[in-house]
Amino acid sequence: MRTFVKINILLAGLLVWNFGISKELPTTEEFQGLLQGCAIGAQINVSTDLIGSITSIYEGDKTQGKASISSKTEFLNLIPKKDRLKAYKLFTKCISGFIQNGNTGKAKTCRNKAFGMEKWNQRDSITQSSGKVRGGSSNNNWCNTLLSSFIKNRGITGKYKYNFANMREESNKDWKGHVTYNYHCTVNISWDPLYQKRTDAATCGTY
Numbered sequence: 456m457r458t459f460v461k462i463n464i465l466l467a468g469l470l471v472w473n474f475g476i477s478k479e480l481p482t483t484e485e486f487q488g489l490l491q492g493c494a495i496g497a498q499i500n501v502s503t504d505l506i507g508s509i510t511s512i513y514e515g516d517k518t519q520g521k522a523s524i525s526s527k528t529e530f531l532n533l534i535p536k537k538d539r540l541k542a543y544k545l546f547t548k549c550i551s552g553f554i555q556n557g558n559t560g561k562a563k564t565c566r567n568k569a570f571g572m573e574k575w576n577q578r579d580s581i582t583q584s585s586g587k588v589r590g591g592s593s594n595n596n597w598c599n600t601l602l603s604s605f606i607k608n609r610g611i612t613g614k615y616k617y618n619f620a621n622m623r624e625e626s627n628k629d630w631k632g633h634v635t636y637n638y639h640c641t642v643n644i645s646w647d648p649l650y651q652k653r654t655d656a657a658t659c660g661t662y
Contacts (some may be wrong), residue, residue, distance in 0.1 A: 480640065489562065489656050493549035497656020499541055565659035566650045573652075575616070575645035581605055585638040594622045597638035605644060615646035 494501045554585040566573075585597045606615070621641040628634045655658070 461490070474653055488543075490549060492562070492655070494545065496655070499544045499548070501541065515545060517616050551576050562654045562656035563659035564652060564654040566652045567655075567658050568648075568652045569658055570651040570655075573649045575655045576647035576649050578643075579605075579609075580641055580643045582639075582641040584640075585636075587627070587635040587637055590636065592636065592638070594624050594638045594640065595619070597641060598622060598629075598640040601640055601642045602644065603643060607648075611644075611646045613646065614648050617642060617644040 490501075522544045581601055583601055585592075585600075602617055602619075605611075619640055619642060621639060623639045625639075626634055627637075
């Protein structure tokens with residue numbers, strides 16, 4: 456019973472906005488989804504029973520202001536000591552975003568590498584021969600030289616993907632018996648990744 460009262464006071468406090476100005480709150484379904492999604496995204500282990508209890512209280516009290524929470528310290532004082540670490544994480548990563556900051560609590564849409572890649576924004580290829588070089592090198596070395604030069608000249612610093620094609624070599628021996636080689640290579644390279652877009656409160660935040 457005491458824990459229930461503390462949670463009730465906590466939710467009442469969270470539902471009071473600065474200067475007493477009422478702002479749009481998430482619906483009950485949005486609140487529950489946001490709390491669950493944010494807790495999972497932030498890797499905060501919260502029981503479904505606790506989520507359900509908080510959601511029920513939120514549904515009944517979201518239009519009433521009974522207290523005011525102005526700092527993390529005040530917030531944490533309402534939580535049993537054994538749960539304060541999780542409560543602190545919930546406050547900083549979830550609740551303060553979609554309750555205290557005055558947003559609607561709705562998830563933003565964004566692109567993020569965690570969602571996987573959609574495509575490469577830039578693609579190009581270069582085909583070049585080495586010209587006559589003495590032994591001790593290889594076709595693969597020449598391809599890597601071309602790749603390094605391309606990356607430097609284009610100023611590529613992020614993620615990229617490449618492959619080598621049309622690799623071949625020619626050799627020639629002069630009248631003194633000296634052998635020279637001519638390496639050929641095409642380097643296909645893609646860079647500047649565009650990541651997939653999703654609507655996700657834990658990764659993109661809320662508004």
